[in-house]
Amino acid sequence: MRKRRTAEATEDPAGDRQFVAAIARGFDILHAFRAEDPILGNQELAERTGLPRATVSRLSHTLTRLGYLTYLPRYGKYQLGLGAVPLGQLALANMAIRRLAAPLMRRLAEETDASVSLGQRHGLSMLYVEHVSPRTAVALQLELGSRIPLAVTAMGRAYYAAAGEAERAEIEAALEPRLGADWPRIREGLHEAAAMHAAQGFALSPGDWNARVHAAGAAIPLPDGTILAMNCGAPAFMLPPERLLAEIGPRVAAVARRVESLAGGGSSRAD
Structure with a gap:
């Protein structure tokens, strides 16, 4: 059964036809990482976002290909990649x-x-x-x-x-x-x-x-x-x-x- 999303997860606004749920789910993955938990596996990401494990696996693979996540073979888990750094720096600089x-x-x-x-x-x-x-x-x-x-x-x-x-x-x-x-x-x-x-x-x-x-x-x-x-x-x-x-x-x-x-x-x- 699908688990309830965390408080930080992005919910699909009801009736918003312009809202792209796939993008929102990608950001759900990125938002799951925290300073105290910098390395997470697909199972942990699924638990934190409430998304199905198969969906999380596809999203983490895609985000890794784009540079927003980095895969750590030694642990079989992910951490935020360098692709996410410029976005945060630019937002703070502004x-x-x-x-x-x-x-x-x-x-x-x-x-x-x-x-x-x-x-x-x-x-x-x-x-x-x-x-x-x-x-x-x-x-x-x-x-x-x-x-x-x-x-x-x-x-x-x-x-x-x-x-x-x-x-x-x-x-x-x-x-x-x-x-x-x-x-x-x-x-x-x-x-x-x-x-x-x-x-x-x-x-x-x-x-x-x-x-x-x-x-x-x-x-x-x-x-x-x-x-x-x-x-x-x-x-x-x-x-x-x-x-x-x-x-x-x-x-x-x-x-x-x-x-x-x-x-x-x-x-x-x-x-």
Whole structure:
């Protein structure tokens, strides 16, 4: 029986006659690879995408021929190929917001001894498009290109808080069948985060995604309608809830507003 696709998989939009499902399935394969899982076999790809094993085998062969995957005979598995590199580099190079945000993010990371990241929504995940680690041995093991869940992270909750009603409804409709019995609790967390973000300019995730990680996040709406979000996080023992609420949340909110202002959006409230 065909397995349900993962949250990151591209679904065929109902009634969209211009949508090419074969291309979408190819991107499903590429999106299955992550920094923490850089080598995957056809069986693992089938499990992650929900596609039939035979379809995955044809797609991985085609993507290898095109240079987007590299086959590793020693393991009988694949990794992303060099053909995928220019696409990601070009996309990041075109994001001028990264150049505006990076110095402010670096300063925040150094002053708080916490990791600071900038992300954009990708399905039901947030994708890191910029990342700065502090000069400490306990920095979080995440990096540029990492993906984190939207629903339970500070960055994702901040994004949700800034999204319009239609997008929030779409996010919730996609999350509910995937989360099952956990959905009421997670939905409540999203709604609480949206209320906090509206009142204080930031959202929190004190161990909701990873019990060992505490973080605060703030959304950055851009003039073109794009929404980015920034987070500031560290191991829980470094950011107890009281520091998260009193210091880290307000500071990441101030930096987010400064980036928004530099990008031509709202007025800055940063120092």
